Amino acid sequence: MTTLRETIPDSIEIPRPNPISRLLTAVLGVFDYVFEPLEKRFGFQRMAYIFLLPNMLIFGIFILLPMLLNFYYGFTAGDSILLGNRRFIGTDNIAKLLDCASIFDPSTCNQDRFWRGVGNTGLFVVTEVALIVVFGLITALALNRKIFGRGFFRSVFFYPVLLSPVVVALIWKWLLQQDGLLNAIIIGAGGTRVPFLLDGGWAQFWVIVIGAWAQMGFFTLILLAGLQSIPPDLYEAGQIDGTNPLTSFRFITLPLLMPTMFVVLVLSVIRAVQIFDHVYVLTNGGPGSATLYIVQYIYTTAFQNRNYGLAAAASLLLALVLMILTVFQLRLGRRVDAA
Amino acid sequence: MKSRGLFFLLIALIVLSANLAAAQDAVELRIAWYDDGNEGLVLQDLLDRYMADNPNVKVVIDTIPYPDLDKTLQPQVETGNAPDMARVTDVSRYKGYYLDMTPYMGDPEGWAATWPEAIINWMRSDASDTGLYGFMTQATVTGPFINRTLFEQAGVDIPAGDSTWEEWVAAAQQVAEAVSSPDNVVYAVAIDRSGHRVWGPALSMGAKFFERDADGKPIMDDKGNVIFTADSPGFRAAAQMIVDWHTNGLTPAEVWVSAGGQYASGRDLFTNGQLVLFMSGSWQVGALASTIGDLFDWEAIPNPSGEGGSTGMPGGAALMAFKDTDHPEEVTKLMEWLSSAEVHREFVERALFLTYHKTLTEQGVDYQTDLPSAKKSLDVFLAEIPKLSDDAWVLQTARNSFALNIGIRERLTQAITGELTLDEAIERIQQDVDEQRASS
Helix, strand or coil: CCCCHHHCCCCCCCCCCCHHHHHHHHHHHHHHHHHHHHHHHHCCCCHHHHHHHHHHHHHHHHHHHHHHHHHHHCCEECCCCCHHHCEECCCHHHHHHHCECCCCCHHHECCHHHHHHHHHHHHHHHHHHHHHHHHHHHHHHHHHCCCCCHHHHHHHHHHHHHCCHHHHHHHHHHHHCCCCHHHHHHHHCCCCCCCCCCCHHHHHHHHHHHHHHHHHHHHHHHHHHHHHCCCHHHHHHHHHCCCCHHHHHHHHHHHHHHHHHHHHHHHHHHHHHCCCHHHHHHCCCCCCCCCCCHHHHHHHHHHCCCCHHHHHHHHHHHHHHHHHHHHHHHHHHHHHHHC | CHHHHHHHHHHHHHHHHHHHHHHHHCEEEEEEECCCCCHHHHHHHHHHHHHHHCCCEEEEEEECCHHHHHHHHHHHHHCCCCCCEEEECCHHHHCCCECCCHHHCCCHHHHHHHCCHHHHHHCCCCCCCCCCCEEEEEEEEEEEEEEHHHHHHHCCCCCCCCCEHHHHHHHHHHHHHHHCCCCCCCEEEEECECHHHHHHHHHHCCCCCECECCCCCECECCCCCECECCCCHHHHHHHHHHHHHHHCCCCCHHHHCCCCCCCECCHHHHHCCCEEEEEEECCHHHHHHHHCCCCCCEEECCCCEECCECCCCEEEEEEEEECCCCCHHHHHHHHHHHCCHHHHHHHHHHHCCECCCHHHHHHCCCCCCCCHHHHHHHHHHHHHHHHCCHHHHHHHHCCCHHHHHHHHHHHHHHHHHCCCCHHHHHHHHHHHHHHHHHHC
């Protein structure tokens, strides 16, 4: 059985280590007492699994096990959280969720709030992702130019990303509530109160805008990195060939930025589908169910209505949709890379 | 090297002996608690005294925000990690997990005689259960408050005590119209966003939420769940009334419309002087006394009358012992001490709570407040307890009534916002209740 040390050929000259690396080697040498017997026991090739084991344990306990539990909960009924106290009911929960005459009219569905949540989430994903991509790209293009105070503006646009979603929601709530700052200004100017968070349409609008505002900085940064990776000589060559700013954007920037745009699209869609925290604080799904999104539906079904089985079934359906989306995006990504 | 070894051995011995001493001396009891007002401080004060008299016992209060109480407690209880005691409002939820203190009590019969039978039975699993599991730290009754100062400013007479909801709201509307200005909108009425709060007015308006058998007992399914029905003329009238308040701008949308999927109260608007009539309950008295003080005159009024009489909803919070405790004797001893007339009297007098304790209700309670508004309100609520209807007690104590409570809250909101018609909302409430019963 060969050890790791024995695999290094004698012909390779190892440089003399400095005191810090010698100290580190001594400290890390402690691990030899653990790993050498393991290596002898399992062999060099299998050591990879030993090194993966801690991570796999964490993954198994905190991700895989809850996923399996959730899977089982989805097929059971009862208001106890202990599996032993729950009744197995097969696919009844899923059937109940999918029992719908028309998904475009939630009032015809057995679980109308689930389908309202699905519809609201669909609208949220499409509009928020569009806002993030379009305004993120415009902002990245502006910040990529040599403008005065560029570093300052880059920080300003990134700043909301550093805030907790709860803080973001509380700040905006303070601005938008009936007696909030925005209405105080409107009344001060002679206007009348606007029900920013009390009217369904307004509430949906603000939830989308605030979501985009809070996350745009992150995606702008990714797009900015993508823009900076485009070689400047391509633009110089384009200028020689007579491109104007619009055509160089169309034929140089956009095609070369496409892989980055794709990353932005994937990440922003996944984040948007999972929307919960800032909406929970800002509107809590209201007014009515105007801003009830699918994750909040799952949360309230489980922890307020105590229907853990139905909530688990809804999260299984959500996972299925996310998996389909991911596969679709991966395939699209390969095509973009190939192109 | 030798001296270093001795040093570590010495440290180890000190730590070990300290732990052994601590283990022998202190019994630690933990109470999961939530606060509405100052009751946590009052309890801590009482417990400090108890611990001074019982140095072998250490009692720790774990305060949890009320909305998170059951979310925290249920996994603990079901996995065998419950606290020794907990203050709960959903008493039925943890039946089967409570500690029967009878074997450890000095005088179980005396304890049982101290509390109304309905309360003792609420904590028991079924009719054959004779256990004693806890006591009510407070009694609550739902009912409305009025801003008397606004009535006086508007020159509107306060309706008589037996007036209907329509008469009260009409008077409140007159007041609101008289005192409102563009800078300070005053609303006529608000009701807490809770099905429980709607039950009282609905019952008073003649609502029937369940049928009774020949013996007068509520009809139940084979799992012991009461079979609730949402659709009755009385409930329809109450629901329509609340929808109309919103349609006509009598009530602030902040309470029911914008709260999303959670409980909300009109208390802030009432304390700001922006509400004439506020339907809530006796537990608000302490908070109103501390936030309003004597800035304006406010008081509780009797529950308005209707076809079904005049009733609020009973309720309250119970301190329950859990059977997972390692110290049942110590838990029982503490519970007996806290529920004794002398200690419980101090607790309710300082926290401004109503009580179901028979000795105290017979002797009366001298609330420690100088505010006439608070004293008068507590007297009004105290007078509401004997008026509570039997149906109100069934709604309060049935293990599955929470589904009706949440269903009313959520579906009525959808009717208010126009997502559902009132007919559809009532159908959905029935569906929610039936589904919960089927899945339990």
